[in-house]
Amino acid sequence: MRKNLLSIIFLSLLSLITINVSAQTCVIPVIIHVVHGGQAVGTYPNLAQGQLNSQIQVLNDDYAGTGFNVSLYPGSAFTAYATNTIISAASKDGLGRIKIANTNISFCLALYDSLGNTLAEPGIDKINYNALPTYSAGTKNPGAYSTNITTYLNNYLKPKTIWNPNKYFNIWVTDGGGGLLGYATFPAGSTLPGIPTGLGTATTDGVWVYGKSFGSSNIFPGGTYAIPYDMGRVCTHETGHWFGLTHIADCPASSDWCDDTPGGGYTMPAGCSKSYPLGVGTCTTYPSNSPDGEMFMNFMGYSDDCDMYMFTQDQANRMNTARANSPYRKSLGLHGLCPTSCVLGVNKSIIENNFTIYPNPAYDHFVIRIGTKQNVKIEVRDAIGKVIIEKSSSDSETVMINASALSKGIYFVNVTGENFKGVKKLIIE
Numbered sequence: 001m002r003k004n005l006l007s008i009i010f011l012s013l014l015s016l017i018t019i020n021v022s023a024q025t026c027v028i029p030v031i032i033h034v035v036h037g038g039q040a041v042g043t044y045p046n047l048a049q050g051q052l053n054s055q056i057q058v059l060n061d062d063y064a065g066t067g068f069n070v071s072l073y074p075g076s077a078f079t080a081y082a083t084n085t086i087i088s089a090a091s092k093d094g095l096g097r098i099k100i101a102n103t104n105i106s107f108c109l110a111l112y113d114s115l116g117n118t119l120a121e122p123g124i125d126k127i128n129y130n131a132l133p134t135y136s137a138g139t140k141n142p143g144a145y146s147t148n149i150t151t152y153l154n155n156y157l158k159p160k161t162i163w164n165p166n167k168y169f170n171i172w173v174t175d176g177g178g179g180l181l182g183y184a185t186f187p188a189g190s191t192l193p194g195i196p197t198g199l200g201t202a203t204t205d206g207v208w209v210y211g212k213s214f215g216s217s218n219i220f221p222g223g224t225y226a227i228p229y230d231m232g233r234v235c236t237h238e239t240g241h242w243f244g245l246t247h248i249a250d251c252p253a254s255s256d257w258c259d260d261t262p263g264g265g266y267t268m269p270a271g272c273s274k275s276y277p278l279g280v281g282t283c284t285t286y287p288s289n290s291p292d293g294e295m296f297m298n299f300m301g302y303s304d305d306c307d308m309y310m311f312t313q314d315q316a317n318r319m320n321t322a323r324a325n326s327p328y329r330k331s332l333g334l335h336g337l338c339p340t341s342c343v344l345g346v347n348k349s350i351i352e353n354n355f356t357i358y359p360n361p362a363y364d365h366f367v368i369r370i371g372t373k374q375n376v377k378i379e380v381r382d383a384i385g386k387v388i389i390e391k392s393s394s395d396s397e398t399v400m401i402n403a404s405a406l407s408k409g410i411y412f413v414n415v416t417g418e419n420f421k422g423v424k425k426l427i428i429e
């Protein structure tokens with residue numbers, strides 16, 4: 001599955017040579033800052049790699065609309081609500097239900113740190129709080145803070161540990177919180193209506209999740225979890241906020257700026273497998289009398305982890321709008337930190353004009369010239385997509401590649417700079 005996806009993305013990148021791509025799966029590099037007090041790896045809160053990695057799998061499944069328990073979606077889910085004229089065709093599936101969206105956003109564990117060094121554990125930054133500078137307002141141990149943990153995080157931990165939010169999606173995982181499971185900064189400059197206060201900044205942008213609610217006990221049972229928030233949905237939910245979504249559970253249904261998320265004032269019962277419909281008629285104002293009840297399976301509601309498994313198309317559109325416009329969202333995926341990169345919203349002329357190859361056709365060497373000095377990563381792939389040459393170069397305007405090992409034929413040169421990514425055809429004679 002993953003392998004197939006990678007090759008699809010590669011073929012799509014090749015198509016940039018001739019066409020502009022407007023819809024593309026975006027791969028967003030994640031760095032997880034795991035804060036601990038010197039415990040052995042695998043002893044809470046120094047979470048095991050398997051628990052951390054499982055969260056990325058949950059994010060990818062949930063944002064593709066294929067996450068755990070998605071098969072529970074009722075065959076007639078919200079079909080009466082969907083007949084409302086305000087619901088667009090794109091929000092419905094073939095059964096006339098409100099559709100479970102594929103957001104076309106995916107995530108990877110970042111391969112490199114901010115200096116370009118390969119991370120021994122991709123996407124993971126372990127931090128012993130004892131080694132951090134003194135916090136003038138209190139202890140350095142996040143486990144000592146309850147709901148006021150946000151002050152500690154925003155004023156101290158995040159500014160001390162954040163990686164460049166133009167390149168990485170920062171996630172902090174710590175003990176503490178006193179019942180708060182997670183919180184996110186909202187996207188600045190998104191152009192979206194209805195964005196609450198609490199915008200991310202250069203020193204705070206990202207998501208925090210309580211350590212026992214990070215990762216999935218389904219995927220990595222050997223971790224430390226707080227049931228019923230043990231299936232990675234806290235991070236899915238907070239990442240939704242980070243992309244500009246608000247909660248759906250309120251009434252009227254339009255209060256989240258998405259028409260296809262039926263709201264309701266129903267108090268959400270705990271536990272799994274709630275019966276559908278739930279809370280029929282509890283939201284009477286807009287756009288109808290909640291004929292199918294509220295969308296308790298939506299990630300932006302308040303169900304337990306096991307009972308939430310969908311975003312809607314309007315929510316996906318809203319997230320992609322933030323992704324395309326917000327300063328700390330729009331360049332994520334363009335720095336070669338994932339095995340594949342995101343090209344959504346990148347202008348074709350920028351891609352094509354940011355580097356040249358000469359001579360081309362080439363014989364035993366060729367040179368890549370970049371418009372401005374920067375760190376670049378170069379991959380030369382053969383016609384079936386296999387990487388033949390890989391090279392990284394820092395602060396460079398020109399990079400010479402020895403081609404003597406390449407046999408005659410057609411190749412594709414994939415160049416990832418700090419603010420662009422592109423592919424050009426190369427002929428070896």
Ligand SMILES: [Zn+2]
Pocket residue numbers: 237241247
């Ligand atoms: Zn929330």
